[in-house]
Amino acid sequence: MHVTLQQLKLFHAVVKHGGFTRAANEMHLTQPAVSIQIKRLEDHVGLPLFEHVGRKMHMTLAGRELYAACSDILERLDAFVGTIDSLKGEVSGPLRISVVTTAKYFLPHLLGAFVQDYPKVNPFLTVTNRANVLQRLEDNLDDVVIMGQVPVGMKVEAIPFLENVLVVVAPPDHPFADGRLVTLAELAAERMLVREEGSGTRIAMGKLFEEHGLSPTFHMELGSSEAIKQGVMAKLGIAVLSLHSLHLELTMGRIAMLNVEGFPQRRPWYAVYNKGKRHSLAVTRFIDFLMEKGAESALNPIRENLER
Numbered sequence: 001m002h003v004t005l006q007q008l009k010l011f012h013a014v015v016k017h018g019g020f021t022r023a024a025n026e027m028h029l030t031q032p033a034v035s036i037q038i039k040r041l042e043d044h045v046g047l048p049l050f051e052h053v054g055r056k057m058h059m060t061l062a063g064r065e066l067y068a069a070c071s072d073i074l075e076r077l078d079a080f081v082g083t084i085d086s087l088k089g090e091v092s093g094p095l096r097i098s099v100v101t102t103a104k105y106f107l108p109h110l111l112g113a114f115v116q117d118y119p120k121v122n123p124f125l126t127v128t129n130r131a132n133v134l135q136r137l138e139d140n141l142d143d144v145v146i147m148g149q150v151p152v153g154m155k156v157e158a159i160p161f162l163e164n165v166l167v168v169v170a171p172p173d174h175p176f177a178d179g180r181l182v183t184l185a186e187l188a189a190e191r192m193l194v195r196e197e198g199s200g201t202r203i204a205m206g207k208l209f210e211e212h213g214l215s216p217t218f219h220m221e222l223g224s225s226e227a228i229k230q231g232v233m234a235k236l237g238i239a240v241l242s243l244h245s246l247h248l249e250l251t252m253g254r255i256a257m258l259n260v261e262g263f264p265q266r267r268p269w270y271a272v273y274n275k276g277k278r279h280s281l282a283v284t285r286f287i288d289f290l291m292e293k294g295a296e297s298a299l300n301p302i303r304e305n306l307e308r
């Protein structure tokens with residue numbers, strides 16, 4: 001079979017992006033050029049790789065098999081390039097990270113510090129919800145993912161490197177914001193804003209209430225920490241959020257941190273990757289960096305709030 005590496009890369013990109021146009025953008029080609037190469041690949045394989053149901057494009061069985069083979073080949077090639085760089089002693093090349101949404105508040109700071117030390121490393125950062133991060137982990141799309149709740153039932157390594165401090169916040173003129181101790185039962189009776197189903201923050205909150213035999217009815221669901229913060233400032237309710245996401249609002253006095261029984265909750269952030277994954281020198285150095293300097297680099301910007 002005379003398939004070329006470029007055809008395999010294109011096919012991989014089409015599947016990853018779910019379409020020809022975005023794959024063409026990623027590969028700096030035109031959409032017709034991608035279509036032609038995929039057609040040639042199908043000719044080599046001798047079977048269609050995609051089928052169309054309505055306006056949606058799905059992989060055929062042959063397509064799925066080819067995708068699995070492509071993923072193996074491209075990952076192996078990446079690892080090879082990494083090994084060559086390592087043999088040359090060079091810390092360079094791609095560093096693919098995906099993070100759950102709350103981690104977007106600190107991960108760029110860590111990457112900034114890391115890239116200062118290793119300017120030849122080329123980071124790709126995907127920020128998405130937990131469900132997508134889990135899918136990406138399963139599809140082996142990243143070198144490392146950052147999350148607060150390690151998935152059960154998946155063969156992964158999980159390295160804790162930083163504390164996630166969860167606090168309860170309200171508008172500054174809320175009756176609970178006068179510094180008094182609020183019980184969890186009182187909190188459960190309040191109008192609470194929560195993250196989407198599956199969010200790590202929501203899971204942590206759910207566990208805490210459950211441990212205390214409480215089952216609050218949540219007032220409103222919002223899909224990101226950012227939306228929750230706006231909701232709190234708009235007096236829609238009170239919420240549990242990671243301190244990482246609150247630096248500006250606490251500093252500006254737009255949001256108040258409440259004194260609630262059981263809070264702050266301290267949970268680890270983990271760097272997670274599939275067991276047995278071969279890492280380039282750049283990825284290995286990044287994980288070492290997280291363990292050695294991650295906490296300091298991520299906590300510095302929020303130090304004053306931590307000490308409140």
Ligand code: PGA
Binds near residue numbers: 149199
């Ligand atoms: P999330 O992440 O609430 O943004 O999903 C927090 C976590 O994984 O603990």
